[in-house]
Amino acid sequence: MHIVCPNCTTSYAVNPATFGDAGRTVRCARCKEVWLARPEDLSRAEARVPAMAAKASEPDPNEDMSAWGVTEDDDASAPSVPLVESPSISADWPVDANDRTEEADWATLAQHDAVAAMRATPPSRFAALRRFVPSLPRLFVMPRHSLPIATAAMASLLLALVIWRVDLVKLMPQTATFYQAVGLDVNVRGLAFKDVKVTTETVDGKSVLLIEGLIVSETRIPTALPRLRFVVRDEKGTEIYGWNAVLEQPGLNPGDKTWFRSRLASPPAEGRSIDVRFFNKRDVAGA
Incomplete structure (x- = not known):
């Protein structure tokens, strides 16, 4: 009897007694396909193989045999071609x-x-x-010990912002708000008021306010002295009166100082404080 490989349809002659009722696992020697061959498969394969052989032996009626130089008599008288069986396979093959x-x-x-x-x-x-x-190319290579270097650089930057804050505010006036927020005074003019005093005296039966103090130069270069601005404010801080004064000395050298004095006759009765500062652009606009 024969079995046929389901993969490559190769036929093998086998002994049906070696398969038993449950079948047997076999492997195709040609394509290495493994399948379970059962007794009913043997009978179907046996029926298929003669049918295929018979079909192959039948001549095609449409084919002209004379073209091949073979007549029907020659074909009938020719001995039958022997059937060569395919090599048998073994179910229990070793895995070599x-x-x-x-x-x-x-x-x-x-x-x-x-x-x-x-x-x-x-x-x-x-x-x-x-x-x-x-x-x-790598434009910047961080050093191995970059944290101490970065810390030192940041500290140097902060120190420079504090020391040269005046120059920075002159260059960029908007930075004055930043320094004011962190509590650092920025003296752009380089002049400072010291020991300012406000006293009251009577002259010809009238009350007179006397404001006096000291102006000190805090820069390393000569500085011109601008006009002074005196402002009287009420208890709410509202400006109720103001006047200007011109100093006799035009300027100060580095480290120099000068005294100033101004009087206000018949000051406003509602006045509670007096501010002393330098004349600026806002005073020009309000004049």
Whole structure:
């Protein structure tokens, strides 16, 4: 009897007594296919093989045999072609080293094919960008001990902002708000008031306010002395009266100082405080 490989349809002559009722696991010697051959499969395969052989032996009625130089008599008188049986296979085959090597070779070839397919895939734009970026020169390389250096640099920057705050405010007046918020005074003019006193005296039966004090130069260069502005404020801090005064000395050298004095006759009765400052642009606009 015969069995037929379900994969490559190769036929094998076998002994049905070796299969039993439950069938037997066999492997094709040609394509290595493994399947379970049962007794009913043997009968179907036996019926299929003669049918295939008979079909192959029947001549095609449409085929012209004379073209091949063979007549019907010659074909009938020719001896039948002997049927060569396929080599038998064994169900209990050993797994030898050659099979393992062959399977390993197939796995290696499959892996190589996968790698070749990946290499054959055209690189994306991001892959091209990644190849380009590392080739650029490194503009800044952080030192190994960067934290102490960064801390020292930050401390130096803060110290410079404090020491040269006057120059910075002159260059960028909007930074004065920042220094005021952190509690640092910025003397742009380089002049400071010292020992300002407000006293009251009576002259010809009238009350007179006397404001006097000291102006000190705090710069390293000669500084011109602007006009002085005196402002009287009420208990709510509202300006109710103001006047200007011009100093006799036009300017001060570094470290110099000068005295000033001004009088106000018949001061407002609702006045509670007096401010002394230098004349500025806002005073020009309010004049």
